[in-house]
Amino acid sequence: MATVIKAQRNPKDYEGLKPVWCPGCGDFGVLNALKKVLADLNIDPKDIALVTGIGCSSQISSFLKAYAFHGVHGRLLPVATAIKLMNPHLTVIGAGGDGDGYAIGLSHFLHAVRRNVDITYIVMNNQVYGLTKGQASPTAAFGFVTTSTPQGTRERDVDGVKLALAAGATFVARGFSGDVPQLVRLFKEALQHPGFALVDVLSPCVTYNRVNTYDWFRENILNLDEDPEYDPTDRVKVLTKIMTLDRIPTGLIFKDPSSKPYSRLLLKDPDNPPALEELRVRPELAELQEQFV
Amino acid sequence: MSEVRVNDLSVRIGGQAGDGSLTTGDLLAKALKRMGLWVIALKDFPSRIRGGHTNYTIRAKDAPIWGPGNALDFLLAFDMESVEIHSGEIQPGGVVIYDNSRGEQVPDSLHAKGVHYLGVPLSNIARSELGLELMKNTVALGVLAELLSLDDTIFHDILASTYGRKGPTVVEKNKRAFDLGRRQAAQAPKPPYRITGNGENPKRLLITGDEAIGYGALAAGCRFLAAYPITPATDILEWMAKYLPKYNGVVIQAEDELAAINMAIGAAHAGARAMTSTSGPGFSLMTEAMALAGMVEVPVVIVDCQRPGPSTGLPTKTEQGDLNHAIFGAHGDFPRIVLSPANAEEAFYLIAEAFNLAERFQCPVIFLTEQLVAMSKQTIPPLDLSRITIDRGKLVREPVQNNEEWPFRRFAITEEGISPRPIPSVPGGMFIAKGSEHLESGAYSESPKNRTLMTLKRMRKLERAKEAVPPPVLTGDPTARVGIIGFGGTYGPILEAMEMLAKEGITTKYLRLRTLWPFPAEEIRRFVQESEIVFVVEQNATGQLRGLVERCVGPQEKVESLLKFDGQPFKPLEIATRIDALLVGPERVPARANRARR
Ligand SMILES: Cc1ncc(C[n+]2csc(CCOP(=O)(O)OP(=O)(O)O)c2C)c(N)n1
Ligand code: SF4
Secondary structure (H helix, E strand, O other): OOOOOOOOOOOOHEEEOOOOOOHHHHOHHHHHHHHHHHHHHOOOOEEEEEEEEEHHHHHHHHHHOOEEEOOOOOOOOOOHHHHHHHHHOOEEEOOOOOHHHHHHHHHHHHHHHHHHOOOOOEEOOOEEEEEOOOEEEEOOOOOOOOOEEEOOOOOOOOHHHHHHHHOOOOOEEEOOOOOOEEEHHHHHHHOOOOOOOEEEEEEOOHHHHHHHHHHHHHHHHHHHOOOOOOOOHHHHHHHHHHHHHHEEEEEEEEEEEOOOOOOHHOOOOOOOOOHOOOOOOOHHHHHHHHHHH | OOEEEEEEEEEEEEEEEEOOOHHHHHHHHHHHOOOOEEEEEEEEEOOOOOEEEEEEEEEEEEOOOOOHHHHHHHEEEEOOOHHHHHHEEEEEEEEEEOOOOOOOOOOOOHHOOOOOEEEOOOHHHHHHHHHHEEEHHHHHHHHHHHHHOOOOOHHHHHHHHHHHHHHHHHHHHHHHHHHHHHHHHHOOOOOOOOOOOOOOOOOOOOEHHHHHHHHHHHHOEEEEEOOOOOOOHHHHHHHHHHHHHHOOOEEEEEEOHHHHHHHHHHHHHHHHHHEEEEEEEHHOHHHHHHHHHHHHHOOOEEEEEOOOOOOOOOOOOOOOOHHHHHHOOOOOOOOEEEOOOOOOOHHHHHHHHHHHHHHHHHHOEEEEEEHHHEEEEEEEOOHHHOOOOOOOEEOOOOOOOOOOOOOOOOOOOOOOOOOOOOOOOOOOOOOOOOOOOOOOOOOOOOOOHHHHHHHHHHHHHHHHHHHHOOEEEEEOOOOOOEEEEEEHHHHHHHHHHHHHHHHHHOEEEEEEEEEEEOOOOHHHHHHHHOOOOEEEEEEEOOOHHHHHHHHHHHOOOOOEEOOOOOOOOOHHHHHHHHHHHEOOOOOOOOOHHHHHHH
């Protein structure tokens, strides 16, 4: 008989400050799923570095108990990357909005993908800028009307999932705040992936987005996890498929089983994190002067 | 006939970028250094890779030097453009060696009095005798060695060590090139120069400021550098990329400077000593995150190797125009420390101190240097690593007592403004590093009372820092009437100008600021008070340092600006002449003071 090992932790252990999101905000789903996964994986809160940008969604760093870093708008990935490199023992999670990640922070996103730094990046994608009260974000569909786009946006929308795939991401998933059990599965895989893991979460803004609602998403989603034929390991097939879909794919979209994490590539001795080194002046460094003599 | 100049020499090598003048210059610099002289090698190159006039000046003396001299003694010109541009700077007794492979002649209009012009078919010899035009560099070195009656051995040694990697044939060829050059100059009249060296062969180093910064950072325990390539800071990135990984450190070439500084902040938050290096344009991009570091109290070291701005300015030249930006740039009030080294030697020790100050006061430290210091190769005494200490301030690595409380009061309001700083993974230390205004725990707060207290807490650190930062250095006669204030790379030119003035009977004193923020107001006030005239010497157009001085002492007639902003470093004579011009009468007193007395 298989022994059932009871999780030593439960989601309550990760409870942070009381969330101040609007009731019904999609970001609650992300928070709840995250707490459940961290408990399931039995990760000590002190070993989690949660790094966020700026936006409603980025406030999550106060709502979950961890070592939190709440930086500036769009730059969470550089911060998270360096934390992971200096202490690979940590579970590093980056989380923010679609404006944070796909507008102001877009270049960092693609470079984090290129680096394949071993962190999990959660984008709470609501097609608007929540915190600045509802302007269009880059994921808003062409023609989307907001206060900053009264005639409707005249730009095509950005899709983080496709970008990541094209840029060579080793783990790409999309979840939906209305489906927390799936989010739990996706987060769990993402956190265990040895490389950069993107989880784009369709996370409705109930206050400023009256178009992309929970019901709207339910009608427009295609859950690839339910398709037994779907092979998430063949990048070209995956891209072809999602480029031709007329619905929004969710689920585990792509995973490269041969992923090698950045921290292992860069650090000479990843088991002895530089962040924990007992610093002293090393006399042997004096020898480096020879090159200048 | 001019008198013989002993152990005092300036050689300029001019040509097109890609001609090899840097290699020639480096060989010459090394040789002169091994003879026991102090050498500085100053790069003046165009902002492009091939073509365009470039020149490299090697200056040597039997005393420490940190900048250009007043005039040139030798010009090694690989093309006529170099003769046109530089022959006016050669002093009587000097020699212009030029390549006359294609029958070139120096036109009469360019002939300066007392200067000898020596045409040598450098490229012809290189091509016909050695089969490679680039060997003209080594031929030219031979010509120079012959004119100065320098010994073969040192040059042969250096050629062997420089080209050894390329195999014995290359070494032999270079030695032959050198000897061919010697022979070419054997009949030429010997100019009035003598290089005797000092007989000893001290283990001095020839090192750039950039290399010294990288090395000093590594020695101080820096384990992380993120940077985006930019002249004149690139050499820090490249040096560290080579050495940091050997010590379990990481160097990342970031996608831009926004990423670079945010990475450095992340690394420092994690608990490593971290740095980023850049120049003006990149430093401008970093300002938002610099304020973040101020707010979340993360110790990050930012190196700004200044070049002339605004915008792209003159990417490969020198200036000190980022001073105000370093001190006042970025939004909001937060404490920061700004340091500036005089030369490569000081850069090494001061960058190490920058890490201590950053960690002790948990704030950004800006290390402000400039192209002259960053990129010139300077001769410095061997570096003493035992002078470096490591002080990590209130870093917390042990489990925190009473660890039930969450979030940990990372931003506890203390008398000195400094709070304990646990790093991720420390049990009981979890906190929110929040860039918005926060309570002691890091939790967001809009309370006016808290806002006031927190701002004051952060700013109090600066009060404490005042006692910890390196104080200004006073040189010269403390009773002198004439005072000079400066920072950074004007150090060498100012010292030499003071010597020149002393020979004219004018005594001066010099206050050199190593710390630019917190500003040493007390010392400045006293210095100005005790001087009859004060020259604030700086390399920018608007007198930024003078502005800071006036913030302390108020606008005063006796404070004069001595500025230069043409991209070139000060020559000692430029400083001496401008000071001299404002002094009158047999007593050489300040004109204004004199006027007042009358
Ligand atoms: C440099 C900078 N520019 C602008 C802002 C203002 N700002 C705050 S949040 C935000 C957008 C947030 O949108 P998103 O990232 O999608 O997050 P959401 O609020 O929707 O969760 C903006 C533009 C800022 N804080 N910093
Ligand atoms: S404004 Fe929108 S995104 Fe922000 S908390 Fe409310 S529902 Fe969520």
